[in-house]
Amino acid sequence: MGDEEFAASLFVNAAGAKAADIAKVAGFELPVFPDCHEAGVTEPVERFMEPMIVDIRSDAESGNYYFYQASTGQIIFCITPRPQIWGRDKDSTSTFLPLVVRRMLELYPRLRNLRVRRTWRGMYPMTPDGLPIVGYPDSAVNFLQATGMCGQGFMMGPGLGRLLARTIAAGGCHDRPAGATEYGFVFEELSINRSFDHVELLK
């Protein structure tokens, strides 16, 4: 982005794991860090499980992990490595599959005959407490942050997008972020000015 200048009445930062880089352009620090996670997908099979299973236990090499069967039959699975892997490397590792498969089979041996189609690696936009950062920072008052979705952005993103669109349309700004809506609590709880001293368990 170099020395380019941009002018608009309102900017929105929704740059995921790159959100901190974008905040820097506006001259402030945003505590959103790229946190590498891998996932895998199996071949599709006839439906045999309904719930998404989340195992929040940790062991020496991993934190929580989850798997579920998509409506199209594939099992999709993901595990939190331990220690966390910070950075932007998208190469798959040789450790992911043995680690997650061992834990999944211990919990649910029936998965043992499934064939894995592929694995991939991406980044959670991680915050210190595992919760998003939403709102207008004091040092960049027309720069709405919609960032830090961590490992829950597929679930929260659509709702948050809708909520922010409404607050913008209702005149939201730094001094009155929710505009003429009832969503003020979202801006309070997810403010960049909060103390990041507790940690969400399922981040």
Ligand SMILES: Cc1cc2nc3c(=O)[nH]c(=O)nc-3n(C[C@H](O)[C@H](O)[C@H](O)COP(=O)(O)OP(=O)(O)OC[C@H]3O[C@@H](n4cnc5c(N)ncnc54)[C@H](O)[C@@H]3O)c2cc1C
């Ligand atoms: C392996 C893995 C499994 C996951 N599983 C789940 C799950 O089961 N459930 C769940 O809820 N979440 C899951 N997540 C987390 C989820 O992917 C993220 O929370 C979510 O994608 C964040 O959404 P976002 O819109 O904030 O950012 P992103 O989806 O990263 O979107 C940011 C966009 O901004 C663009 N961008 C960045 N910089 C610029 C720029 N300078 N100019 C223009 N555009 C830019 C990027 O190209 C990108 O399109 C998973 C993540 C990974 C890696």
